Amino acid sequence: MNLRSIRFRYTAMFCSIAVIFIVSVFLYTKLITKTEEGMTQIGQTFNLAISLVLNADRDLYQAQVAELRLFQEEVSDSSFFKNKGEFEENAQQALDRMREYQRLMKAFPEILSKLNTFQASYDDWFNHAREVLH
Numbered sequence: 001m002n003l004r005s006i007r008f009r010y011t012a013m014f015c016s017i018a019v020i021f022i023v024s025v026f027l028y029t030k031l032i033t034k035t036e037e038g039m040t041q042i043g044q045t046f047n048l049a050i051s052l053v054l055n056a057d058r059d060l061y062q063a064q065v066a067e068l069r070l071f072q073e074e075v076s077d078s079s080f081f082k083n084k085g086e087f088e089e090n091a092q093q094a095l096d097r098m099r100e101y102q103r104l105m106k107a108f109p110e111i112l113s114k115l116n117t118f119q120a121s122y123d124d125w126f127n128h129a130r131e132v133l134h
Contacts, residue, residue, distance in 0.1 A: 063094065
């Protein structure tokens, strides 16, 4: 085999192009798989988590609105119990949604670490609000 022959040079060039092509196809396949996994994770985990947090925020707002209504209106027994019930229901829904968020995001401790003070803050707010309502 003559390494200087044109036949050898062309064969080596085409073989190297074929190897590069096969490696490229393999890498693109891995890239596509990673992208699909990331999209699935975003669609199934993060979008749901964002929705839970937004709904929990809305529930906390509605609980606070129900609490404030008790101080802004002429309070009858029926409106007091209605607003108190709305407060407790929305506060519990917010807590349930945040717990579901924490369960969903368990695989991402760096994100959950930002919620370290949530339970204490929630308990503090809820206890103060209940004191006011009683």
